[in-house]
Amino acid sequence: MICQTKQKFKAAYTNNNWLDGSKGNSIKVGYIWLRGQMETVRWHHWVWNSLNIPKHSFISWLTILGKLRTRERLGMVGICSDTSCLLCTSGNDSCSHLFFQCEFSHQVCQGVMGWFHIHSNSRENLYVHWRKWGWKFKTKYQQQVAYASLAAVVYHIWRARNNALWNQIVLRPDLVIKQIQVDVCIRMKAKLSNRWSERDKTWAASLMV
Incomplete structure (x- = not known):
């Protein structure tokens, strides 16, 4: 493995200089060169936000890529025949429905948005919510808290969906909202x-539950 990597890096050296010789070599520079050009995505600010709880970021990442193992996705490969939503039964169990066309997830999202004084009655998708939550707050730390809350919403809706699947119990939306608030406050x-500025600290204190 080490020899294979060495052979790959040889291509980046000319007369014992790294690339064109304008920059010194480092692990970071070498990794970026080896990885190659990659597409820049706009949603990385909230999915990989440093204030997010790591497991919330992971589920949000799978969600934004459409990789959650929903009934609809499993149905496409013949594993599941019933694709109905486990939380509201009025749509398909899919990422696009769960976030946030589903009545259950809509109520949860509205409850958390109300906590942040963000008002919206429409059933907007996850991408629109990400943009809206980012625009609402102007300071870096307030945006980070808002993005952490959105990631928590995604995680706990998915968790409630799994609870309905494995335990046949649909949690009350207000209980899910409360757990999201507790996670974010902790x-x-x-x-x-x-x-954090005094303004940000005062704002954060107003959210504490």
């Missing part, structure tokens, strides 16, 4: 630092 307290 995360805020853990990440609170002197770099």
Whole structure:
């Protein structure tokens, strides 16, 4: 494996200089060169936001890629015949329906948006919600809290969906909202630092539950 990697990196050297000789070599530069050009996505700000709880980021990442193992996706490969939504039964169990066409997820999303004083009655998709939550807040830390909350919404809706699948119990939306608020508040307290302005600290204190 080491020899194979060495052979690959030989292509980047000319007369013992790295690439055109204008930059020194480093692990970071070498990794970027080896990886090659990759598409830049707009949603990385909220999916990989540093304030997110890691498991929330992972589920959000799978969601945005459409890779969650929903009934609709499993049905496409012949594993599942019933593709109905487990939370509202009025649509298909798919990423596009769960976030946020489903009545259950819509209520959860509206509840968390109300917590942030964001008002919207329409059933907008996840991409629109990400843009809207980012536009609402102007400071970096307030945006990070909002994005962490959106990731928590995605995670807990998926968790509620799995609970309905395996335990045949649909949780009440208000209980899910409460758990999202608790998760976000614990995360805020853990990440609170002197770099936060007094304005941001006051705003964060107003959200504490």
